[in-house]
Structures are given as C-alpha cells and as structure tokens.
Amino acid sequence: MQNGKYLLWHHNHGGWNFNFRNPAWISGGIEKDGKIIWGQPEILLYEDSINMRMSYPDLIEQDEKYWITETNKEEARCHEIPGNYFEKLWSSAKKEILSCEVLYTEWNEDDLIPNSTLENPYIKGNKFQRGFTINMKIQLGDLASNQLILSSIRGNDKLIELRTADYGSVKIILKDGLDITEWYSDPGLIKAYGEHDVAVIVDNESRTIQFVVDGKLCNGRDFRQYGWTHFDTNIDWIDFKRIQIGNLLTGQLRPKGRIANLRIYDSPLMNAEIISNHRQSVKDN
Known part of the structure; x- marks a missing residue:
C-alpha cells in the first residue's frame, strides 16, 4: 500500500484444493522490526450462493480510496471498499483500541x-x-x-x-x-x-x-x-x-x-x- 501497510487476501480454512472460496477474507498487516505483524482475518466479500467461488484479486488505490477486483470465472467485478474498513484492520494489527457504537x-x-x-x-x-x-x-x-x-x-x-x-x-x-x-x-x-x-x-x-x-x-x-x-x-x-x-x-x-x-x-x-x-x-x- 502507499501508506506502507499491507493487506493479505485469503480464504481462512485448512482445505487443500481450490474449493471453498466463499467468503473471501482479508487481514491487515504492519511492518515492525523487519517483520509483518498480521491482524486477525475479516470477511471482505461473499456470494449469496455458498457453492460459488471467487478469487484472483487485485487492488486499486487512488486519492485515499480503495477498490478490489475479483472474479468467479463467470464475471469480473470491482468493489469499492470504505477506507475506514482497512483502517480497522491495521489498527487491530497495531493493537490499538477501537470504538464500537452498536x-x-x-x-x-x-x-x-x-x-x-x-x-x-x-x-x-x-x-x-x-x-x-x-x-x-x-x-x-x-x-x-x-x-x-x-x-x-x-x-x-x-x-x-x-x-x-x-x-x-x-x-x-x-x-x-x-x-x-x-x-x-x-x-x-x-x-x-x-x-x-x-x-x-x-x-x-x-x-x-x-x-x-x-x-x-x-x-x-x-x-x-x-x-x-x-x-x-x-x-x-x-x-x-x-x-x-x-x-x-x-x-x-x-x-x-x-x-x-x-x-x-x-x-x-x-x-x-x-x-x-x-x-x-x-x-x-
């Protein structure tokens, strides 16, 4: 990322093949003493049908806005991701305290x-x-x-x-x-x-x-x-x-x-x- 932080797309399970790619998960990372400190996984994107699979992500970053692209091999899609969502991921990796209002x-x-x-x-x-x-x-x-x-x-x-x-x-x-x-x-x-x-x-x-x-x-x-x-x-x-x-x-x-x-x-x-x-x-x- 331009801010020097990291994002990791993954599917958060222990399977060995290409199935079970719904939902897609993401973790935020920060560099400390030459190592990447990763936060806990979060659900980023999902399909209504649990049998659908998505992956092949890419990231677009412009003017402090973020988009992630992915495909289920039938459709190519682009999703705008709120900036504060990623900030919470990085705050978790830095062990900062977040407010919760719900x-x-x-x-x-x-x-x-x-x-x-x-x-x-x-x-x-x-x-x-x-x-x-x-x-x-x-x-x-x-x-x-x-x-x-x-x-x-x-x-x-x-x-x-x-x-x-x-x-x-x-x-x-x-x-x-x-x-x-x-x-x-x-x-x-x-x-x-x-x-x-x-x-x-x-x-x-x-x-x-x-x-x-x-x-x-x-x-x-x-x-x-x-x-x-x-x-x-x-x-x-x-x-x-x-x-x-x-x-x-x-x-x-x-x-x-x-x-x-x-x-x-x-x-x-x-x-x-x-x-x-x-x-x-x-x-x-």
Missing part, C-alpha cells in the same frame, strides 16, 4: 442471576436484520457439556441458545421451526478455571457464524477444516426481548460457574472490534 444492551454480574429472566424493553421492528453479536465473560466450574448458558425463545419452536460443549468449547444453537444450526468454538480454549472472553458473531448477510475466544478468532486449529460455518436458519424473528440465564455447574474443587458480563450488539461486529473490546477489558483490569 451496543444493544449490557448486563453485569449482579443482573446475571442463574435461572433468572432478563427483560428488554419492546422495540418496534426487528433491529437484528443484519445479524447480531453476543459477547460475554464466563467462568466455568465444570467442563461438562450441555450446560445452558443462556437462551432466547419465541413461541414453541424458535430459539437461540448458548451451551457448553465437548472439550472446553461453547456452542450456539439456532432454530427457526424448520431448520437447526449448531456451531462450536474451537475445542480446548475454555478451561475450568479463570475467566474467558467469548464472542459469537452471527452475520445474516454473509450467512456465517464465527467465534472469538480471549481475543483470538477460532480457525479450526488441528481439529477441523473451518473455525467458522455457513448457516441456513432464518433469524428474522430474533429480538432478544427475553433472555433466560442458565444455571452453570459447580466443580468439585472450583466455584460455581458464572457469567460476569453479557453484551448483545444489534450488528455482526468486525473481529477487529471484538478483539479491541477484549484488549480494553484486559487493560482496565
């Missing part, structure tokens, strides 16, 4: 009583058309799977839940009455001691689910090809008007599990924003 609601530990119900005021219309982000600080006393962390239910057949899953992971469950989607954070990241910062991003435009744990985007590690997934479940009904808080287990030698903080955003945050929130909370403590 917080829907927040509760602290005194409000997050086991088996209680949180009430949100009625807001006309659905604020979550683009998706949502749930960001929580959680401490587990026991790693047993299927512990309810929280749920939001509409009627008898629509719900969103967060539960503990196998091997120190958290899963999200989405049901719309017809389809069910489940996805997990990478195994082994959540221990039965200490507090962990867990975020799940549900993007209704790219139709993807991602997890960020303690400031790092889940990438599948050595366990699976992807750290993220596509979903088909309809989430247009979600309003988070009522949220049921689960009753986490107590370990034999550890205190009872707890949720120390819960934030819900009415937008799928960028990973850079979530990681910035994590850095800010670590700095404040």
